[in-house]
Amino acid sequence: KSNQKVIQKHSLISPTSKGDKILLHFINQSGVKITTSVTEGASLLEVVINKNLDISGFGACEGTLACSTCHLIFDENVYKNLEPIADEELDMLDLAYGLTKTSRLGCQVCVQKWMDGMTVRVPRDVKDLRNVKESAENQ
Amino acid sequence: YLVCMNGVTSVSTLSPPSPASTVGKKKRELLSQDGPDLQDFISGELSEKSQWEEYRGNLKRQKGERLRLPPWLKTEIPIGKNYNKLKNTLRDLNLHTVCEEARCPNIGECWGGGEFATATATIMLMGDTCTRGCRFCSVKTARKPPPLDPDEPYNTAKAIAQWGLDYVVLTSVDRDDLADGGAEHFAKTVSYLKERNPKILVECLTPDFRGDLDAVEKLALSGLDVYAHNVETVRELQRHVRDPRANFDQSLRVLRHAKVAKPSVLTKTSIMLGLGETDAQIYTAMTELRESGVDCLTLGQYMQPTKRHLKVEEYVTPEKFAHWEKVGTEMGFVYTASGPLVRSSYKAGEFFLKNLIRERKTTSD
Numbered sequence: 312k313s314n315q316k317v318i319q320k321h322s323l324i325s326p327t328s329k330g331d332k333i334l335l336h337f338i339n340q341s342g343v344k345i346t347t348s349v350t351e352g353a354s355l356l357e358v359v360i361n362k363n364l365d366i367s368g369f370g371a372c373e374g375t376l377a378c379s380t381c382h383l384i385f386d387e388n389v390y391k392n393l394e395p396i397a398d399e400e401l402d403m404l405d406l407a408y409g410l411t412k413t414s415r416l417g418c419q420v421c422v423q424k425w426m427d428g429m430t431v432r433v434p435r436d437v438k439d440l441r442n443v444k445e446s447a448e449n450q
Numbered sequence: 451y452l453v454c455m456n457g458v459t460s461v462s463t464l465s466p467p468s469p470a471s472t473v474g475k476k477k478r479e480l481l482s483q484d485g486p487d488l489q490d491f492i493s494g495e496l497s498e499k500s501q502w503e504e505y506r507g508n509l510k511r512q513k514g515e516r517l518r519l520p521p522w523l524k525t526e527i528p529i530g531k532n533y534n535k536l537k538n539t540l541r542d543l544n545l546h547t548v549c550e551e552a553r554c555p556n557i558g559e560c561w562g563g564g565e566f567a568t569a570t571a572t573i574m575l576m577g578d579t580c581t582r583g584c585r586f587c588s589v590k591t592a593r594k595p596p597p598l599d600p601d602e603p604y605n606t607a608k609a610i611a612q613w614g615l616d617y618v619v620l621t622s623v624d625r626d627d628l629a630d631g632g633a634e635h636f637a638k639t640v641s642y643l644k645e646r647n648p649k650i651l652v653e654c655l656t657p658d659f660r661g662d663l664d665a666v667e668k669l670a671l672s673g674l675d676v677y678a679h680n681v682e683t684v685r686e687l688q689r690h691v692r693d694p695r696a697n698f699d700q701s702l703r704v705l706r707h708a709k710v711a712k713p714s715v716l717t718k719t720s721i722m723l724g725l726g727e728t729d730a731q732i733y734t735a736m737t738e739l740r741e742s743g744v745d746c747l748t749l750g751q752y753m754q755p756t757k758r759h760l761k762v763e764e765y766v767t768p769e770k771f772a773h774w775e776k777v778g779t780e781m782g783f784v785y786t787a788s789g790p791l792v793r794s795s796y797k798a799g800e801f802f803l804k805n806l807i808r809e810r811k812t813t814s815d
Contacts, residue, residue: 341513360758365514368760371583372591378583378693380758399593406694436690 333427339366340436351424355417355431356381366433374418376400379407381417384432389413393420409434509765520765523751523790525555536561536571543609546574548621551589553755556791572619572655572795573610575602575639576632580623582693586682586722588755594627598635607642611650617799618643619678621655626695631657633665637672644673651675653718653798661700663707670711676746676802677708678718680794681739684731691725691760698735702742709743716784716802718746720794723771725752726763732774740781746801747783749774751790766790 335358337345347362356370359381372378376399385393390413396404400419407414417431511517540547549557549572560570579595580587599605610618620639625632640652653676659665670677683691685698705717719739723732739747749771754762771788778786785801 343514363757368585368758370758371585371587373583373758375583375592377581377591377593380583380585408689408694 333422333424335422335426336428336430337364337366338430338432339364340433342435344430349422351422353422355383355420355422357418358422359417369433370418376403376416376418379403379416382407382409382414382434383417383420384409384411384434385413385415386430387413389426389429389431390415392425407434509767511761511763517762517765520767522768523555523753523765525558525791533558533561539613540571543605543612545606545609546578548572548574548589551578553588554793555753556793556796560796570617570619570795570797570799571615572621573606575606575620575622575636576625577623581626582624582695584682584691584693584696585760586691586725586752586755588759589623595623595625598625598628598632603635603638603642606639607646610643611646615650615799617651617653617802619653619655619795619798621795622657624657624693624695626660630665630668631659631662633659633662633668637668640669640672640674651799651802653678653795653802655679655794656704658696658700658704660695661703663703666704666707667711670708670715674715676716676718676798677705677712678720678746678794679704679708680720681735682720683722683725684727684735685738686731687725687727691722698738702738705739705744706742716745717743718748718794719744720748720750722752723749723766723774724762724764725760733777736774736778736781740783745784747778747786747788748792748794748796749778749786749788750792750794750796 332348333351334346334348335355337347337359339345343365345364345366347358347364349358349362353361354374356374358364359366359369369381371380374381382404393415396415397419400416404410404414404416407416505520505522507518507520508515509517509520548554549560551574554560576598577595579590579592581591581593581595583591606620620636622632622636636654636656640654643650643652652674654669654672654674655678656666656669658679679701681698681701682688682696688696688698701719705719708715708717721732721735736747751766751771752760752762754760768790771790771792775786775788778788785805787796787801
């Protein structure tokens with residue numbers, strides 16, 4: 312039994328082989344695409360924070376389901392394969408700005424191998440939307 | 451926190467291992483020459499106003515960039531007897547301050563005591579963990595923070611009275627997990643304090659209690675002198691900056707109701723600038739606040755507390771802050787404290803006492 316435990320631990324810290332790295336694309340609130348490569352297990356919030364991705368004001372409550380700042384929008388085909396949503400997450404998600412049918416909180420979604428190559432989006436910035444609207448009106 | 455001298459960050463590089471004696475000698479030579487001093491890392495020289503006008507760094511954030519701290523925002527790292535004494539007193543009395551929890555840059559100045567020698571500290575009640583996660587605030591958050599300490603009102607009142615302050619600011623986290631949002635607990639602290647020390651001036655910076663006006667009333671009638679509640683930002687950015695459970699109209703209702711419940715109370719609010727608001731939006735917000743009977747207004751520069759929080763969109767110049775102070779005074783606020791490092795309770799005691807003294811002088815003349 313203790314041998315099994317040791318083996319498990321080693322597989323987590325062993326050098327990555329081709330299959331272990333998962334490519335993720337984040338589109339931030341200004342529409343900029345950020346690509347990063349991670350190993351499975353971490354939550355998307357942890358990825359954004361630990362990899363210092365350029366997403367502003369993300370994860371204010373540090374993953375305790377007390378805010379909705381890690382709100383992410385998924386593609387339909389990814390969304391339907393995510394773990395079912397818990398009530399606590401739903402409570403906070405309901406309050407999120409720019410909520411969509413394929414929205415989840417990043418702190419509750421953990422990276423898995425099958426997510427390789429997926430793109431997630433942060434809702435477009437309020438300011439940016441206003442700028443877009445203004446420039447459209449000026450034309 | 452660390453600041454750079456003239457925009458240059460010093461980086462130390464690791465040198466390859468060499469015999470201890472040579473390393474020691476080399477190091478000493480380097481350090482004695484141009485090597486940096488601790489003082490070089492602490493911006494001891496707060497720039498003169500003339501140097502601020504010369505500052506050519508970018509003040510408005512462009513896409514993808516992070517703004518550098520302009521010279522007028524560099525503060526001294528708090529050190530010194532008074533600061534340490536206060537820190538120890540607070541720990542001994544088991545008091546939490548928002549000064550520490552929210553990483554306020556003025557901590558050295560306020561705790562050190564200003565020109566009136568009034569040390570101001572803002573005591574945080576109901577724990578150090580909030581039920582909301584706002585994108586500008588670094589106070590800890592949890593869905594269900596630890597339960598309230600029922601002895602806190604009594605102990606806090608006793609400790610503050612013991613401390614011998616002239617002016618104290620009490621604030622709290624949001625406690626949406628409690629039926630009354632903690633209003634009873636908060637109000638009890640104030641009334642116990644006033645019982646022990648009737649002469650002390652008490653300012654309460656309160657949550658919005660989710661709009662529960664009975665809670666607001668309970669607090670307004672607790673014996674406090676100043677009822678403060680922060681709108682934080684202009685109407686248009688509320689959703690972007692604050693927790694979705696908070697909003698501009700709700701905050702205005704809180705401020706209005708405090709006055710209704712106790713007309714003699716002074717109401718106060720605070721706005722952070724630099725989050726992307728426009729001048730017109732600030733002006734409108736100030737007008738709406740004045741119309742809601744708010745007496746005191748403070749305006750300060752938003753500073754990003756951690757990487758989980760909003761980036762600074764703009765560093766507003768000291769001149770611009772002075773402009774808003776003028777606007778506030780013209781609008782009829784009892785006082786408008788406006789400056790990059792001004793915070794809700796920054797020099798609260800001093801401003802209040804200064805005004806009170808001025809008032810008394812004019813009535814006696």
